[in-house]
Amino acid sequence: MKNKIKAFLDIVKQRNGEEPEFLQAVEEVAETVIPYIVEHDIYYGKNILLRMVEPERAIMFRVCWVDDDGEIQVNRGYRIQMNSAIGPYKGGLRFHPTVNMSILKFLAFEQVFKNSLTTLPMGGGKGGSDFDPKGKSDNEIMRFCHAFMSELFRHIGSNTDIPAGDIGVGSREIGFLFGMYKKLRNEFTGVLTGKGISWGGSLIRPEATGYGNVYFAQKMLETKNESFKGKTVLVSGSGNVAQYAAEKVLQLGGKVLTLSDSSGYIYDEDGIDAEKLAFIMTLKNVKRGRISEYLERYPEAIFEKGKTPWGVKCDIALPCATQNELNEADAKLLISNGCICVSEGANMPSTKEAIAIFHKAKILFAPGKASNAGGVATSGLEMTQNSLRFNWTREEVDNKLKEIMSDIHKSCLKYGTDKDGYVDYVRGANIAGFVKVADAMLAQGIV
Ligand code: GLU
Numbered sequence: 001m002k003n004k005i006k007a008f009l010d011i012v013k014q015r016n017g018e019e020p021e022f023l024q025a026v027e028e029v030a031e032t033v034i035p036y037i038v039e040h041d042i043y044y045g046k047n048i049l050l051r052m053v054e055p056e057r058a059i060m061f062r063v064c065w066v067d068d069d070g071e072i073q074v075n076r077g078y079r080i081q082m083n084s085a086i087g088p089y090k091g092g093l094r095f096h097p098t099v100n101m102s103i104l105k106f107l108a109f110e111q112v113f114k115n116s117l118t119t120l121p122m123g124g125g126k127g128g129s130d131f132d133p134k135g136k137s138d139n140e141i142m143r144f145c146h147a148f149m150s151e152l153f154r155h156i157g158s159n160t161d162i163p164a165g166d167i168g169v170g171s172r173e174i175g176f177l178f179g180m181y182k183k184l185r186n187e188f189t190g191v192l193t194g195k196g197i198s199w200g201g202s203l204i205r206p207e208a209t210g211y212g213n214v215y216f217a218q219k220m221l222e223t224k225n226e227s228f229k230g231k232t233v234l235v236s237g238s239g240n241v242a243q244y245a246a247e248k249v250l251q252l253g254g255k256v257l258t259l260s261d262s263s264g265y266i267y268d269e270d271g272i273d274a275e276k277l278a279f280i281m282t283l284k285n286v287k288r289g290r291i292s293e294y295l296e297r298y299p300e301a302i303f304e305k306g307k308t309p310w311g312v313k314c315d316i317a318l319p320c321a322t323q324n325e326l327n328e329a330d331a332k333l334l335i336s337n338g339c340i341c342v343s344e345g346a347n348m349p350s351t352k353e354a355i356a357i358f359h360k361a362k363i364l365f366a367p368g369k370a371s372n373a374g375g376v377a378t379s380g381l382e383m384t385q386n387s388l389r390f391n392w393t394r395e396e397v398d399n400k401l402k403e404i405m406s407d408i409h410k411s412c413l414k415y416g417t418d419k420d421g422y423v424d425y426v427r428g429a430n431i432a433g434f435v436k437v438a439d440a441m442l443a444q445g446i447v
Helices: 002-016 020-039 048-052 101-117 138-155 171-185 205-222 240-251 274-286 291-297 328-336 352-360 374-388 394-416 425-444
Strands: 057-066 072-083 089-095 124-129 161-164 232-236 255-261 264-267 302-305 316-319 341-343 364-366
Touching: 002 020, 002 048, 020 048, 020 101, 020 352, 020 425, 048 425, 057 101, 057 138, 072 089, 072 101, 072 138, 072 161, 089 101, 089 171, 089 374, 101 124, 101 374, 101 425, 124 138, 124 161, 138 171, 161 374, 205 240, 205 316, 205 341, 205 364, 205 374, 205 394, 232 240, 240 255, 240 274, 240 316, 255 274, 255 291, 264 291, 274 291, 291 302, 328 352, 352 364, 364 425, 374 394, 394 425
Parallel strands: 089 124, 089 161, 232 255, 232 316, 316 341, 341 364
Antiparallel strands: 057 072, 072 124, 255 264, 264 302
16 A cells, blocks of 8 residues: 555656645645545546646736835736536635745645535635735735736636635735626626625625634534533634634633734733633734734733744644644644644644644544635535525524534544544545545546
8 A cells, every 4th residue: 555655646746846735735635545545446546636636727827016115016826726526616815925836736635625525516726826915005905906816807707716715815805806806807796705794795704714613623522522611722823713713712611822923922821811802803803913912912921932832731722823833843742731632723734743643642633624624615605695695694604614514524533433433534534525526526537
């Protein structure tokens, strides 16, 4: 088996040698899915995984815009249309200086499996730009978004490819992107998700990734007769995912000790309660400030510059910042401090070595493609509401989200339960995600 996996990865490395994050994402899938393919005749010998690692289409384009000083700026825009076997391409846009082909291909590849797990008919895609929104004025953000959409519009559509937000792309950016798409096409459709409530958005979409992650962790904890009540929780990040993960943890009786951004983390021993969280939401979403400013209001907290929070003693960890933010040494610290559950809110926040440590210690560990699927699932629900030209209530959407997270958990148990009863959620998520897409690809022939 090892040879088969190596032979496959050698081909992928040869073609994508310069793309470390993409290779990391493919390796994790190959190690769990190839043994399954070998055991199942319908998939064996059909190069099905080799077809899945090749984007159906990868678009790269120039984005020119004028900044507030009148200078002409040039950025690079991308859209990776990875797989459309089970539905139109679906996945977010990321605006961050680290964005390149490797990052977007890893995200698009993960998205294919994630979207398949949601039970909804969505293929996988991802896009974005190396544009850095940090420190830009609202007008600069608008001009950039308009310039970006003036090319992207010809590649997307409500039945073709439906982008949404990711790091650096929130409701403000979706608004500007939607405005330009509507102007160029002269049609009002659900071509983007994460829209505002008054113009086609869904209730609960802003909360969905964070809430969904906590619902998933809750399902994992239930298998051990545990819950969030009275548990100490580390959350990393302070964007949309982290904020709503923290909110749901508080609602379920847990104590949130940390939040972070790229400058470092804050540790509040007394817990970040609802009032403190509201302060952070205003700080991050309205003032667009730094997490260290928390101390100006709550001086008893600690700010650790340039560090991640994983050394703080906790029961549960929710990495909600970005890829590879939790390494082997961090994983060892979490285990030695008694952490029983890690549920990823970000995409691929744990390195391969960190995951191996969690599995060895046999703690509950959920990969993002399962535990953060609530965001895109609720995007799927937004698409449904747009097609119906109808809006569901908050409660209706939240109940559907809970049901979807519970179904994803069941799929992970189905394919990930070891002989000794331990659940390998990585294997479970990868195989469950794979089967649905592979079956559709086989049915549609070699295209
Ligand atoms: N960017 C989010 C993700 O990683 C959401 C994508 C979407 O809603 O389409 O799943």
